[in-house]
Amino acid sequence: MWSSEHLDLDAYLAHLGYEGDRTPTLETLRALQRAHVLTVRWDTLDSFLYRQVRLDVPSVQDKLIRRSRGGYCYEHVVLFAAALEKLGFRFTAVSGRVQLGADSANPRPATHAMLIVDLDGTRWLNDIGFGDSPLEPIELVDGGRSQADPWPYLLHWQDITHGSPGWAVHHRRDDSKGPEGWVVRQVFTETPQYPVDYAVGNHFVATHDRSPFVTRPYIQRRGTDRYDTLDALVWTTERPGRDRVTETVGPHEVPKLLDDVFGIRTDPEEASLLVSRLRELDSVRLRPEPTPR
Template sequence: MSDQQEHQAAFDLGAYLRRIGWEGGRRADLATLRGVHLAHALSFPFENLDAVSGTAPSLAPGDLMAKLVRSRRGGYCYEQNTLLRLALEALGFTVSGLAGRVVLGTGSPESRPRTHMMLRVEVPGEPRPYLADVGFGAVGALLTPMPLVLGAESEGGGRRHRLTRLPHEGPLELWLLEAHDPRTAEWTGQYAFTLEPYTGQDFQVFNWYVATHPRSPFTRRPYLQRTTPDRHLSLDGTRFVQTGADGTVTEREITDEEEVRRLVGEEFGITVPEGIALLG
């Protein structure tokens, strides 16, 4: 049995679709891709609690099923996009992994390593592949996939995105995903990437580094995100931020361990495992 066959054997498509509440079609078409992507994005919170505890989360299909599907936890990009890839391949799509440099918060893509995982999805009957990504922990994250076309703009789940290209010195074109900010009417870069495919072994290395390196921001403080149909929630250390669909932002500081654990349970739907101290 090949690695892919073993992975699919450990993955339960029915349980996954029940977890995200998807009752639509199971054909490998654009409607299914869009529907499953959005349902996933609205069902799983982004969270780094394993990394906060000093553990690199497993990317094995059985472990992803146990954590995200059966235990109703969340995860970060490697977990969530690996899980989505398993689902899409089970539905009949052809999927490959992509790696990007997060540019949000910096003016130079070269200042950060390629640590973000995304997916390139081939849709039968469609002339262009699609960019899919359910694991970007930011208010500008994709909620629905978008065609990999220069200058393409898409709107899904109330968010707008476009793809442009950046100057580059390498042999491969450098793409940039931008999100539209409704407060300023400006476009903000999210991450830069090439179309070079990356394998599961590549993401295993990235995952270990991000979850265990002492300089990784994910090892220093809790970082959680959740998107609902009418708002986006973020917990970055002690800072809790709510962003409305119109871009309205409210925030407050939380400095009590009991209060932050209660908030994580009520707002993000996660029961914090014993032994993990959120506030140090």
């Protein structure tokens, strides 16, 4: 189903630096998730520059592995699903709604891709495409936790959008305002999703005028003790137990920043296009509002 016959598994695992066992066990899944989150890059540049993101395995593999560019959740999950399928794992794809900054009474579209992996009667949430993703699977039980790094994650079965029951992924940051520092990051149900469903969601995310990935570039890099984002021209670095550091960069600085901090290298033509688009975006944001009459 996930076109694993088109995946060069050896090349993917080599990119991750993974040399471990290939049997479909929890230990293998844990090692693969950690390696994928820390190695495969995350960006929305294709949506911002071209309004086109391909989800076929050869295209995703070429982009994320051979060219070491970044992608967002649909691309990451398509690649990871093909690898799991080829390794013999059993799993179900699902879609979630990102809640950060959203009013649950007016939910965002379900455009976040995830997998639920079945292992010996136990199910594990595999969320490798968020950018700021857990470094290990989370057992799909009420109260399931990931504490593999300084930023913990928590699962709860609760009322989600419009009072319907479902799963909520909570995360905790040093500046979180929720109870005990927990904030709902995304919610989801267990309704199975298929490649065609992801193609529909991806079309909205990559092309729609109201998609945040179309209106500005967003880049993330997750480390074991550091998390960097570039939101348009605002670069933010977070470290556990430290104050968040934020600075604004100029459009001409972005290609080098992508290479130095995010591990994403653009070719000269693409770098020039990116700088040009960022200058346009910056000029629109700085344009004064018209005087009311």
